[in-house]
Amino acid sequence: MSAGAGNGAVNRRFVLAHRPVGLPQVDDFRLEVTPRPEPGPGQLLVRSRFISVDPGTRGRLGDRETYAQPLALGEVIQAATVGTVEVSNHPRFAVGDWVAAAFGWQDWGLSDGRGVRVIPDNGLPPSTAIGVLGIPGLTAYFGMLEVGAVKAGDQVLVTSAAGAVGSAAGQMAMIEGARVVGVAGGPTKCGWLTRELGFADAIDHRQATDMTAAVAAACPNGVDVLFDNVGNAMIDSVLPLMNRGGRIVVCGQMADYNQPQPEAVGLKNTRAFIGQRLTMRGLVAFDYYREYPQAWARMTDWIRAGRLRYREEVIDGFAALPEAFIGLFTGENLGRRVIRPD
Ligand SMILES: NC(=O)c1ccc[n+]([C@@H]2O[C@H](COP(=O)([O-])OP(=O)(O)OC[C@H]3O[C@@H](n4cnc5c(N)ncnc54)[C@H](OP(=O)(O)O)[C@@H]3O)[C@@H](O)[C@H]2O)c1
Known part of the structure; x- marks a missing residue:
């Protein structure tokens, strides 16, 4: 099935099809198209604008427990995301807010607010919330x-x-x-x-x-x-x-x-x-999550002062996710690689 261009009406997602042996292959991931989720009371619906590919995800594709549980076959691939709130039945979030979360390799994220953070207006591109400030x-x-x-x-x-x-x-x-x-x-x-x-x-x-x-x-x-x-x-x-x-x-x-x-x-x-x-x-x-606010404040100051520079490599197209991930292991990326779903 082709990932096509997303029209927002459905949810494209990549799930774990096979546990990779050695270097992951594209067909270890399966594309599925499901209905767009509907938020219930107290929930919000987020459209992913940037999705990360992370080397550490490799550890969750096998069947051994590391610091995180292995993904089950058929489960959505875990990843950090930056998105916009499209529907909110939650008092802490307004439609249009940019938020950072971990909705994985899919177009839409549904949440009761746990694990979702409004990205502060710090003058930096929102994608940095899962990059240099992520x-x-x-x-x-x-x-x-x-x-x-x-x-x-x-x-x-x-x-x-x-x-x-x-x-x-x-x-x-x-x-x-x-x-x-x-x-x-x-x-x-x-x-x-x-x-x-x-x-x-x-x-x-x-x-x-x-x-x-x-x-x-x-x-x-x-x-x-x-x-x-x-x-x-x-x-x-x-x-x-x-x-x-x-x-x-x-x-x-x-x-x-x-x-x-x-x-x-x-x-x-x-x-x-x-x-x-x-x-x-x-x-x-x-393990250091209690100290994140202090770290964010210092890192933001360093970025503004030009002392902490970063590179982001934005790849367009949802379909690119598996290959973009595999490319991390062959040294394709320079700096932080993120996918911008079409
Ligand atoms: N402990 C934690 O909490 C934590 C959190 C996040 C990330 N990490 C780990 O931090 C590391 C860096 O993460 P990142 O997101 O910044 O990714 P990254 O460094 O951009 O990882 C991809 C790069 O790794 C290098 N590489 C790939 N295969 C290699 C090999 N066989 N030998 C030597 N270098 C190889 C390549 O760069 P070259 O072209 O330079 O070889 C490639 O571009 C990863 O190992 C990740 O799992 C740990």
């Missing part, structure tokens, strides 16, 4: 500032540094006074990091044959904070270069998400944990 930006904020405890003078290495999370994390470390090096795929991404965002250096992991040597050259004073979005092989190659008291922030595992568990890469260079008194800690951004 979970990617918040993950960078709490990962770098709280888990990584970055401070002035630190030597910082960020992997998948040209992605939504990595680019924000690196800039926040710079704001704190750290020297920041990024790892990214290809000259365009590396050039963006050094020329536009002010990274001290960028390593092209598609060219580097020996990642430890490449990091040693780019970080001659070692690494105090490794903010990792890539996975175990990357962490293992940086462990010998960590400075005493270094912190490893385990944020994401792009290279490992599509690996079956028995084939996952392990860490070998763990002796560095003792000698260098290292800590390695993961985070889930949702």
